[in-house]
Amino acid sequence: MRALTKSATQEGPTRTPSILLENVHLTLASAAGPVNILNGLSLTVEPGEAVALLGPSGSGKSSLLMVAAGLENASAGRVSVAGRVLSGMDEDALARFRREHVGIVFQSFHLVPTMTALENVAVPLELLGRSDAFARAEEALAHVGLDHRLEHYPGQLSGGEQQRVALARAIVHEPEVLFADEPTGNLDGATGAAIVDLLFSLRARARATLFLVTHEEALAARCDRILRMKDGLIVADSGAAAAPSTASRSPSPVNGEGSL
Numbered sequence: 448m449r450a451l452t453k454s455a456t457q458e459g460p461t462r463t464p465s466i467l468l469e470n471v472h473l474t475l476a477s478a479a480g481p482v483n484i485l486n487g488l489s490l491t492v493e494p495g496e497a498v499a500l501l502g503p504s505g506s507g508k509s510s511l512l513m514v515a516a517g518l519e520n521a522s523a524g525r526v527s528v529a530g531r532v533l534s535g536m537d538e539d540a541l542a543r544f545r546r547e548h549v550g551i552v553f554q555s556f557h558l559v560p561t562m563t564a565l566e567n568v569a570v571p572l573e574l575l576g577r578s579d580a581f582a583r584a585e586e587a588l589a590h591v592g593l594d595h596r597l598e599h600y601p602g603q604l605s606g607g608e609q610q611r612v613a614l615a616r617a618i619v620h621e622p623e624v625l626f627a628d629e630p631t632g633n634l635d636g637a638t639g640a641a642i643v644d645l646l647f648s649l650r651a652r653a654r655a656t657l658f659l660v661t662h663e664e665a666l667a668a669r670c671d672r673i674l675r676m677k678d679g680l681i682v683a684d685s686g687a688a689a690a691p692s693t694a695s696r697s698p699s700p701v702n703g704e705g706s707l
């Protein structure tokens with residue numbers, strides 16, 4: 448019960464949010480001068496929620512994910528994820544935070560081309576010094592239906608298979624929060640649908656919070672809550688007050704579970 452603040456008997460308002468952003472700004476330098484990307488954004492996501500983030504291209508969705516996942520430092524404001532305050536962490540601390548607490552899936556897979564599927568999935572656990580890294584990686588690859596492709600390199604796998612490896616890598620360390628940035632963007636419709644089913648299934652198995660960036664309304668509708676972004680701010684939130692205690696690490700399946 449690592450998501451709880453004090454004791455397992457506490458519920459509702461006393462729970463530590465899974466993602467807490469308070470007045471977050473992100474300003475990056477460009478050749479044309481500083482670019483304001485996130486403009487004082489605040490957001491609370493409760494443990495176990497599945498949240499979809501929609502918005503026009505350039506509105507800041509990936510930037511928000513990068514800040515919340517500890518891949519980018521906010522320029523101002525406070526970022527707290529899985530009970531850890533990210534604001535002020537240096538690169539090493541952020542890397543360790545990511546390895547221990549979050550899983551991240553990108554549109555373009557981000558696998559290491561010179562490593563086999565098994566090695567790609569084992570790396571995060573090896574970096575944590577886990578002696579069972581390869582056994583756990585094999586198990587995770589079995590969960591995504593790739594136990595027959597352990598020794599294949601990314602270049603020897605289809606796009607859908609590469610994304611399955613990326614999913615296995617994202618969940619192998621049982622993260623509290625699973626981030627996905629357009630995970631089906633590079634896949635055809637049928638392959639993408641299978642990946643989405645798998646994503647929801649893995650998320651239900653781990654009872655993790657899901658933060659999903661997508662352009663697809665139908666995919667967003669499978670989540671508990673839909674956020675819409677524009678110009679670096681959240682302009683619509685279908686569930687601002689939603690904090691379903693039953694959603695947190697409950698054994699009941701979410702949408703899409705069982706469709707594998």
Ligand SMILES: Nc1ncnc2c1ncn2[C@@H]1O[C@H](COP(=O)(O)OP(=O)(O)OP(=O)(O)O)[C@@H](O)[C@H]1O
Nearest residue numbers: 475476477482484503504505506507508509510511
């Ligand atoms: N490293 C950077 N330096 C300067 N500006 C950046 C940088 N990265 C992103 N931006 C700008 O920040 C804005 C938000 O980018 P972001 O990638 O977060 O958008 P997005 O909503 O994910 O878009 P898409 O749907 O196309 O993926 C864009 O205007 C982009 O040009």
Ligand SMILES: [Mg+2]
Nearest residue numbers: 508509510628
């Ligand atoms: Mg993006």
